[in-house]
Amino acid sequence: MTSLGVFIVDDEPLARRRLTLMLREVAGVRLLGESDGGADTLARIATLKPDVLLLDIKMPELDGFELSRRLDSLSPPVVIFVTAFNHHALQAWDHGGAAAYLLKPVGLARLRAALGRAGAQLRARDAEERIAELTQILQNLRAQAPAEPSPYVQEFWSLGHGARVRIRTDRVFLIDSESDYVRLHTSDGAAALVRQTLTRTAAQLDPERFIRIHRSTIVRIERISTVRQGPNGAMQVVLDNGIVRAVGRIYAPSLRSLLKSRRTAAAGAMTTSLRT
Numbered sequence: 051m052t053s054l055g056v057f058i059v060d061d062e063p064l065a066r067r068r069l070t071l072m073l074r075e076v077a078g079v080r081l082l083g084e085s086d087g088g089a090d091t092l093a094r095i096a097t098l099k100p101d102v103l104l105l106d107i108k109m110p111e112l113d114g115f116e117l118s119r120r121l122d123s124l125s126p127p128v129v130i131f132v133t134a135f136n137h138h139a140l141q142a143w144d145h146g147g148a149a150a151y152l153l154k155p156v157g158l159a160r161l162r163a164a165l166g167r168a169g170a171q172l173r174a175r176d177a178e179e180r181i182a183e184l185t186q187i188l189q190n191l192r193a194q195a196p197a198e199p200s201p202y203v204q205e206f207w208s209l210g211h212g213a214r215v216r217i218r219t220d221r222v223f224l225i226d227s228e229s230d231y232v233r234l235h236t237s238d239g240a241a242a243l244v245r246q247t248l249t250r251t252a253a254q255l256d257p258e259r260f261i262r263i264h265r266s267t268i269v270r271i272e273r274i275s276t277v278r279q280g281p282n283g284a285m286q287v288v289l290d291n292g293i294v295r296a297v298g299r300i301y302a303p304s305l306r307s308l309l310k311s312r313r314t315a316a317a318g319a320m321t322t323s324l325r326t
Contacts, residue, residue: 054169057100058084059091059117060132061109065154069104069132072158076165087111092120100127102149102168107133118148128168132156202256206234208242217242224293225251225260225268235293263287263305264298277309 056079060066066084073081082098085091087109095103103121107114118129131151149171150164206217217234224235227248235241244251252262262268269287276288277297285297285305297305 053078053080054102054165054172055080055082055098055100056102056104056165057082057095057098057127058104059087059109059114060084060104060106061087061111062106065106065132069156069161072156072161075158076162078169079165087117091117095121095127099125101172102165103127103129105129105131107131108135128171130164130168200256203254206242206244208234208244210242215242217244219255219259223270223273223291224289224295227266261305261308263301264296265301267295267298269295271308277305 056073058066058069058081060069063086066086070081070084073079082100083094085094087106088111091112103118105114105118114131114133118126121127121129129148131148132154133151134154149168152160152164202219204219206219206222208215208217217236221236221238222234223237225248226233226235228243230247231243231245232248232251233241233243248262248266248268252260252268255268259271260268261271269289273289273291274287275290278286278288280286280296284299285302287295287297287305289295
């Protein structure tokens with residue numbers, strides 16, 4: 051901001067004249083205009099867009115407090131109240147948004163100090179607006195930025211009936227090994243063969259979503275309904291649609307660890323909920 055644009059509102063011509071002369075003595079200030087507080091005052095302020103308003107309080111048509119309340123709320127000028135009455139000065143002090151108040155007759159030193167405070171208030175406002183603008187720009191850039199690519203596969207391709215069929219990973223809930231193939235079972239009840247080993251498939255899947263429970267089986271973790279002991283004493287996993295798969299002995303520890311961590315997380319969430 052190179053200079054402060056000032057507009058004077060006072061119904062007394064001599065008071066306006068005195069302020070005009072003193073403003074010439076203040077560096078970095080330019081007088082944009084003046085008004086006696088008549089009906090056209092708000093329109094002139096809206097047109098000229100001053101930075102600072104030197105505003106009398108007691109005026110016949112519209113008092114200074116009411117005028118300041120009617121200013122454009124989007125970008126109002128900083129108000130410096132000017133009054134001849136002490137009780138008005140106290141009201142002006144309580145008025146939110148005013149940079150200062152001055153008692154008539156106004157002295158040059160006090161006017162200069164009040165304008166300095168007004169300038170500081172405007173600079174702070176500009177800085178806040180700039181920060182808000184930059185924050186919005188940053189949020190927009192983040193929203194437009196492409197998502198970080200996942201290191202895990204998002205889809206498989208199956209060859210069937212002479213055509214390649216895409217199977218999205220988020221639809222797969224169970225994978226069974228069939229020799230050099232894997233059979234992908236999807237949430238819509240379909241199944242598709244993909245030519246690759248179960249070991250390779252396991253390495254391609256997100257371990258937060260899938261777990262290998264047998265040398266021949268991978269299941270989606272969120273679809274596990276029950277873990278139980280089977281007729282022969284071995285562990286079994288029951289999925290939420292009733293499908294049962296055996297748990298291999300070497301894979302049982304990792305499944306137990308998963309279940310334990312999930313129970314701990316659930317207990318922690320419940321404790322937090324109860325506390326709040």
